[in-house]
Amino acid sequence: MGEQVQGDRIVVAGASAGSHFPRTQAEMEFNWEANGLGAAGPFEIDGSVYGKSLRFRGPGTVHGTVLGRGDVTCETGAGQCQRFLAGLAASGNLVCSEWPAGLRDTTVGDIRRARMVVRGDVMAENLALDGAVVFGNVEATRVRLSHCLVLGSVVAHESLTVRASTLFAYHAGTVTFEGPCALVHAMGESLNLPVMAPYQDLSGAAVEPSVELYPLVRGTGSLFNRSGLGEGVPAARLSLDTDWVKVTRPDGQSAYVLSIMGRALNLRAYGRAIEEIYTLLRTALEFEHYSPRDQARTRERWAGMATAEELWVLEQSMGGK
C-alpha cells in the first residue's frame, strides 16, 4: 500500500519504496502521516520524508532522512519501536509521546523496551524524546530526554532536562538531572550549576537524583543508572560539590563544567572503558561495509568486549529488530 490523500493529509501505510516529497505547491501545505497501526502492518519507507507536519504512528522504519518543516510527532505504544536510520530533523517541534509506565517498565529496567532507534543526528527547535536510543548527536533550543540513551553529544541552546537517561556529554544553557541519570563521558557544560531534581514515575514513587559515570560500572552495571531500582553504584556517582567546577569561558561568561580531574587519580581503567565503547560503536557503524569474514570476526570481538546491553545496542545500530 502506498500513499493516500485524505483531505489535507497524506497517509502512508505499509511498505513504500522511494522518498516522500511534495510534488505540487499545494502538497507543501499538506500534513503527512505514516501509519504502522493499520492492517498493512508497520510502515517501511525506503527513502526520505519531507513534509509540513509529519506524524509517525505505531511501529515502522524509515531508511532515509526525515525532515519536517513544521512539527514531527512520533507515537508508539508498548512493544512497538520506530526506527529512523538516517537522522531526524524538524524546523519546529519534535515530540515523542510520553511513556505511561513505571521506571522499571521503561528502558531503565530493560533497554530492549526502547520505543525509538535513531541512527544519525536528531535536531529540532524544541525536542522531547522518550525511550529513544540515538546513535548520533541531539541538538535543539530546548531538549527534554526521558529514558533515553544518547550515544552522542546533547546540545541544548537554552535548557536541557535529562530524566532517567544516559548520554555521552552535554552542552546546555541550563541543565536539570531528574532521577537516576548517567554519563558515558565526564564531560558537560552549562551556565547554571546542574539542578538535581527527584524523578517521579506513574506509581508516584520518587527516585532521588543521581548521575553515575558509566565507564566505572561497565561490566557489572547497566547502561542506565539503576539506583531507582536498587541497583545503583554509589562509587560511580558524580558529586555536585566536587565534580562540577565554575569556570570563566573565553567570552567572559561563567559556566559550570563537569570535570572529574579533581578527584580521579588513575584514569587508565576509565580510558580503557571509553576506548572499548568507541571501538564497539565505530565497528558497529562500519559493520555493513565489512566483508562477511570481517563481520564474523567483528562479532567474535564484540562477544569478548561488550556487555549484553551493549550487544543489543550494537545490533540496533545496524537496524536490527
Add this chain to the structure above:
Amino acid sequence: MSQGGGGISASEVYSIARSVAESTVAPVERQVARLESEVSELGSRVRELEAEMGRVASELQDMHRSLTNGLREVASEMGNLQGVARQQLAAQQEAVERTNLVLGATTAGFAASTLATTGVANKVDRGTAAAAELEYLRQYNDARAPVMQVKEFSGEIAERFAAAVDGVAMNRALYDDHFTRVTAELEQKMRTVGEHIFRVVEQDFEPAVATRVEVPRMKYHEVALVTDVERARTRGRELESDLGKTFAEVVQPLLSMQAELEQVLADRYALDGAEAGGTVAVPFDVVISGGGTRVACDADVVAHAGRLALRESQELAPVREAITARAGDFLGGVPLRTLHPEELEQVVQALHRLAAQGRISQELLPGYEEALRERSLQVLDERAAGARD
C-alpha cells in the same frame, strides 16, 4: 711688374702669365686634393654609416668613383682652360708687343679670366659637394625607405592591436553585462519554477540542519576539555608539591634517624675488617647463675644471605678447651647434660622475645635458632650435682 718707360718684355709677360697660371692652377689642384680628401672622408663616413647596409656602401663607393672621375674631368677641363689661357697669353703677348694699352686690357681680361676660373672652380666645388650630398641623401633615403615602411607598418599594427584590445574589453564588458542579466534572469526563473524547493532548502533545511551541522560538535566541549586539562595540570602540580612536602617533613627525618641509628650501631657493634659474606668470630659469654650454669663458647658465625650457620672453628678450639677447662675447674666436675626439647623450646621462645623487643636482630634469629637446635647446647646437670652434694 715693371711699368717703366721701356715697357714690359715678353719674358716678363710670360713669367707673369706663368705665375698667374700657376697661382690659378695650384689652388684648383689643392681644392681638388681637398675635395678628394673630403670625398674620401665622406666615403669612409658613408662606409661606417652604411656598415649595416652594404649595398649603400657600394653605391657610395661608386659615387666616390664617379666623383673622382668628375673631378678628373674638371681637372682636365682646367687643363684645357690653361691651354686657352696660354693662347690668350700668347695673344696678349702679341698685343703687348704691339701696344701697352692693349696690355692693360689683356691684363684685365686675364684677371677676368682668372676670376672666371676661380668662379668655375668654386662652382665645381659647390656642385661636387651638392652632388655628393644629394647622392648621399638619395642613397640614404633609398636605404631608409624600407625601414620607414616597416616602422609605419609596425605603428599601424600597434594601433590596430590597441583598437582590438579596446574592442575586446568593450565586448567583455558587454558580455559580462549580458551574462549577469542572463544569470539573474535564469536564477529568477529557477526560483519561480522551483519556488517550493528553494523554500524547503532556505526555510527548512538550512536553519534546521545545515547551520547546526556546520558547527563541529567538539566546539561545544572545548571549555570542558580545556578545564579538564587545566585541572589535571593543577592537580599534578599539587601532588608534586605534596609529595615533596611529605618527603621533607616525614621521610627525610626518618631517613636521618635511620642513618643515625646505623651509625650508632656501627660505632658500637661493628667488627673491624669484617666483610659481607666473610667469617666473623662472635664471642659468647659464660653465664653462671644461681638457677643453673650455662657455658657456651666456641662459635663462629658466618653471615650468609641473612642467615647464620654455626660450625666448628678449629682456630677457636683451644679457646673452647681452655674455657671448658676453667669452667670444669670452677664447677668442680659437675656433669653436663644436653637441653631437653622443652628447655630448648623455652630458649627459642626467649630468643623470639628478644628479637621482638629489638634486642637481637630479626634477621639473625633463624641462624640463632638453627645453631641452638644443631649444636645441642650443654648445661650443668643440677640433679647430678645435687646428688653429688
